[in-house]
Amino acid sequence: MMWLSGGFIFRKGYSFYHRLDPRAKLLNSVLMFVTTLLARSVFEMVLVVAFMVGLSAAATVLKRVARTMAFTALFSGFIFVVNVLFTRDLETSVLYATRFIAIVVSTSIFFITTSPDELEQVMKMFRLPRDVVFAFVTAVRFIPVMMLDTIQIMDAQKSRGLELEKGNLVRRVRNMIPILIPLVVNSVVRSGELAEAMEARAYGAAPRPTSLLAYRARRVDIGVACASVALFALAAYSFYFVIPVQFP
Amino acid sequence: MIEFRDVTFVHQNGVKALDGVSLRVEAGEFVALVGENGAGKTTLVKHVTGLLKPASGSVLVDGVDTREASTAQLSRKVGVAFQNPDHQLFSETVEEEMSFALRNFGFSPELVRNRVAWGLELFGLEEYRRSSPLVLSGGEKKRLTLACILAWDPQVVILDEPTVGQDAIQKERLAGTIQMLKSAGKTVLVVSHDIEFLWPIQPRVVVMKGGRVVGDGPSADLMQDRDLLGSARIAQPQLVEFYQALHRRPVAPFVHALDAARWAGETLQP
Numbered sequence: 001m002m003w004l005s006g007g008f009i010f011r012k013g014y015s016f017y018h019r020l021d022p023r024a025k026l027l028n029s030v031l032m033f034v035t036t037l038l039a040r041s042v043f044e045m046v047l048v049v050a051f052m053v054g055l056s057a058a059a060t061v062l063k064r065v066a067r068t069m070a071f072t073a074l075f076s077g078f079i080f081v082v083n084v085l086f087t088r089d090l091e092t093s094v095l096y097a098t099r100f101i102a103i104v105v106s107t108s109i110f111f112i113t114t115s116p117d118e119l120e121q122v123m124k125m126f127r128l129p130r131d132v133v134f135a136f137v138t139a140v141r142f143i144p145v146m147m148l149d150t151i152q153i154m155d156a157q158k159s160r161g162l163e164l165e166k167g168n169l170v171r172r173v174r175n176m177i178p179i180l181i182p183l184v185v186n187s188v189v190r191s192g193e194l195a196e197a198m199e200a201r202a203y204g205a206a207p208r209p210t211s212l213l214a215y216r217a218r219r220v221d222i223g224v225a226c227a228s229v230a231l232f233a234l235a236a237y238s239f240y241f242v243i244p245v246q247f248p
Numbered sequence: 249m250i251e252f253r254d255v256t257f258v259h260q261n262g263v264k265a266l267d268g269v270s271l272r273v274e275a276g277e278f279v280a281l282v283g284e285n286g287a288g289k290t291t292l293v294k295h296v297t298g299l300l301k302p303a304s305g306s307v308l309v310d311g312v313d314t315r316e317a318s319t320a321q322l323s324r325k326v327g328v329a330f331q332n333p334d335h336q337l338f339s340e341t342v343e344e345e346m347s348f349a350l351r352n353f354g355f356s357p358e359l360v361r362n363r364v365a366w367g368l369e370l371f372g373l374e375e376y377r378r379s380s381p382l383v384l385s386g387g388e389k390k391r392l393t394l395a396c397i398l399a400w401d402p403q404v405v406i407l408d409e410p411t412v413g414q415d416a417i418q419k420e421r422l423a424g425t426i427q428m429l430k431s432a433g434k435t436v437l438v439v440s441h442d443i444e445f446l447w448p449i450q451p452r453v454v455v456m457k458g459g460r461v462v463g464d465g466p467s468a469d470l471m472q473d474r475d476l477l478g479s480a481r482i483a484q485p486q487l488v489e490f491y492q493a494l495h496r497r498p499v500a501p502f503v504h505a506l507d508a509a510r511w512a513g514e515t516l517q518p
Contacts, residue, residue, distance in 0.1 A: 158297075158299065159327070159330070160349035161320050161324070161400075163318070178336075181338035185337075186334050186335070
């Protein structure tokens with residue numbers, strides 16, 4: 001589980017991509033996301049995924065992105081099977097299945113290279129309500145904590161003779177109850193404690209609190225943003241006017 | 249009997265939590281694992297139940313290599329009360345919570361009832377029999393987790409920081425329970441920072457630092473080694489410190505408790 005979580009959770013990194021302004025990273029991810037929707041053939045989708053893989057390698061997060069891909073491949077397989085059954089078109093099914101992986105990877109690159117603090121700043125930039133921003137960022141911040149909780153709970157229950165890997169599907173689902181209840185209860189208790197601790201530190205006292213971090217786009221950030229837009233325009237143009245597509 | 253043979257364990261993030269640990273705990277022994285945070289104490293005891301498997305070396309519990317047995321199989325012999333009781337309580341009632349492990353181990357319904365009643369009485373939890381374990385106080389939850397472990401009568405009992413959140417009376421009761429387990433011939437491993445709690449029980453003390461065992465011996469001897477304990481960031485028991493101070497300087501005459509406190513403050517300066 002911890003292995004999989006590495007594909008979605010931020011860890012400090014020192015690549016050029018990690019150091020970019022979060023707004024440039026967000027723009028890049030959004031454009032990659034849209035590009036996956038524009039791709040109309042498996043060949044185009046492979047190009048998009050190849051670009052993402054190259055970007056992940058440059059950002060030194062390729063291994064973790066590979067985990068994201070491994071995880072989404074399960075759902076992607078399901079999408080493929082359903083499409084094959086209903087459309088009876090292999091290429092379209094492959095396209096949809098690959099598109100799903102590409103969509104998840106495009107967002108994963110942003111989340112695993114952007115700290116919760118940076119995420120908060122980006123959300124504030126869009127003038128989202130402060131409580132919403134705080135709730136979202138706190139949820140992201142607490143994912144690793146909950147993962148650790150889950151492991152500790154599983155250890156405690158396994159030490160009491162619970163065998164998670166044994167039995168049929170129904171029994172396995174039932175075996176999750178001793179894991180899920182303490183996890184949910186702990187999360188609820190923790191959120192209550194966090195709310196009290198925040199209020200004790202004057203959360204909500206000022207309508208417009210000051211900010212510790214203030215981002216200023218550097219030349220490299222603007223350069224990356226411009227390059228992202230240019231690449232997106234090139235991809236969109238190529239997909240519609242250069243690369244021929246045979247529709248079934 | 250538990251035997252660690254040159255055990256090394258590396259966490260996923262690359263941190264070496266255990267570095268060539270060799271340790272032998274005889275059946276019926278009472279051992280306290282002490283050391284600073286991150287010294288590898290909890291990691292070491294997790295190897296006894298097979299929750300963690302050594303990267304190199306081996307751990308034998310009653311002659312069984314933990315790499316060849318599941319945690320469920322090992323936990324029949326080894327009961328662990330983890331540090332945070334909230335990580336295990338989930339049942340609707342205290343009674344059901346206690347019977348969880350017993351049912352997992354396939355005890356007969358009659359035996360389950362008897363063991364539950366015994367555990368509730370031993371830890372003074374009978375009045376909460378039908379209550380939700382989630383509404384108990386921190387100390388009560390801690391006692392309940394210990395009762396849950398002892399209910400299936402494991403040969404080895406491991407207590408991870410059992411005194412956290414316990415008041416003085418509860419600590420005394422806990423010490424009594426440990427004495428009872430010792431008398432019953434159980435092997436008891438306690439992971440604790442609470443030296444004042446351990447000192448009166450006089451366990452064999454294993455001092456850990458940076459994933460290694462740096463000291464091992466009877467508490468009466470080991471607790472006198474100020475340098476060793478200091479290197480592992482452990483304070484000496486106050487009584488030992490006081491005794492050593494008395495040996496270093498002649499006793500000053502004092503007639504008032506405040507004089508005595510002042511004298512002790514000056515004398516006990518390192």
